[in-house]
Amino acid sequence: MDLFQRFALGEIDAFETLVRQFQGDVYAWIVRIVRDPGIAEDLTVETLWRTYRARHQFRPDGNFAAWARRIATNVALDHLRRKRPEQPLLTEPVEPDSPDHLLQQETREKIQQAFRRLPPKLRVAAMLALVEERPYAEIANALGTSVGAVKLRVFRAIRILRKHLNHLGVRR
Amino acid sequence: MTEHDDHQIREALQQSFPPVNTELHRDLWPAVLRKLDARTTRVPWYDWALIGLSTSVFLFFPQLILVFAYHL
Numbered sequence: 001m002d003l004f005q006r007f008a009l010g011e012i013d014a015f016e017t018l019v020r021q022f023q024g025d026v027y028a029w030i031v032r033i034v035r036d037p038g039i040a041e042d043l044t045v046e047t048l049w050r051t052y053r054a055r056h057q058f059r060p061d062g063n064f065a066a067w068a069r070r071i072a073t074n075v076a077l078d079h080l081r082r083k084r085p086e087q088p089l090l091t092e093p094v095e096p097d098s099p100d101h102l103l104q105q106e107t108r109e110k111i112q113q114a115f116r117r118l119p120p121k122l123r124v125a126a127m128l129a130l131v132e133e134r135p136y137a138e139i140a141n142a143l144g145t146s147v148g149a150v151k152l153r154v155f156r157a158i159r160i161l162r163k164h165l166n167h168l169g170v171r172r
Numbered sequence: 173m174t175e176h177d178d179h180q181i182r183e184a185l186q187q188s189f190p191p192v193n194t195e196l197h198r199d200l201w202p203a204v205l206r207k208l209d210a211r212t213t214r215v216p217w218y219d220w221a222l223i224g225l226s227t228s229v230f231l232f233f234p235q236l237i238l239v240f241a242y243h244l
Contacts, residue, residue, distance in 0.1 A: 016201055016205075019200065019204055020199070020201060023196060023199070023200050024196045027194070027196040027200075028194035028195070028196070031193075031194055035189060035192050037192075037193070041196075041200065041203075044196070044200055045200050045204050045207055048200065048204045049204055049207045049208060052204075052208065104187075107184075107188075108187065108188040111184050111185065111188040112188050115185065115188070126185070127189070130181065130185050130186070131182075131186055131189045158178060161181060162181065165184075
């Protein structure tokens, strides 16, 4: 019996092997979406726990990484829905030494603010497609939807973002 | 909306969200195992309902405690 079959049957040793093998991939995917290492670790644990709970739905001949990524995307989406939009996202530290830096920092904050106001489904699609530049097919697979639907979400995100930015006084 | 506009938005977002370190620095298996244990040892809701029901019955009909103790 192979590893995936043993996992599907609930063998804890098989699950441990899979966790050690795939935890890095799951974490990398989640941190790209939530952009906070601490939260991403917690959500990775939640994702791996959910995979074990849903092990009966996993087909041993299927792709475990893709299946775990889809669960990870749902966990990240749940987190974004729960999180208050006012919560700041992590950014690189900027030395407030020149007016240019201050201006750039202000613009960055406004863009982040506008981005946080997007509906979570659009945020995830836009973050992965525009910021992380992941292939549309990969995003579609993780979101459990079609490439066309992802493109539409990104298009809508850009349109809403542009409206928010205009409202905030940032011309793009 | 033109392709040029999209490119501008993409660039603005990339500047606002600098790259994140995607490398995991610790093994999460112990945390997963803890969560697994915590969830499996959790008392299900129907057990709590049974406890609540028994307590109420004993509170209103204390003589049943003797009947219950006799049958133990």
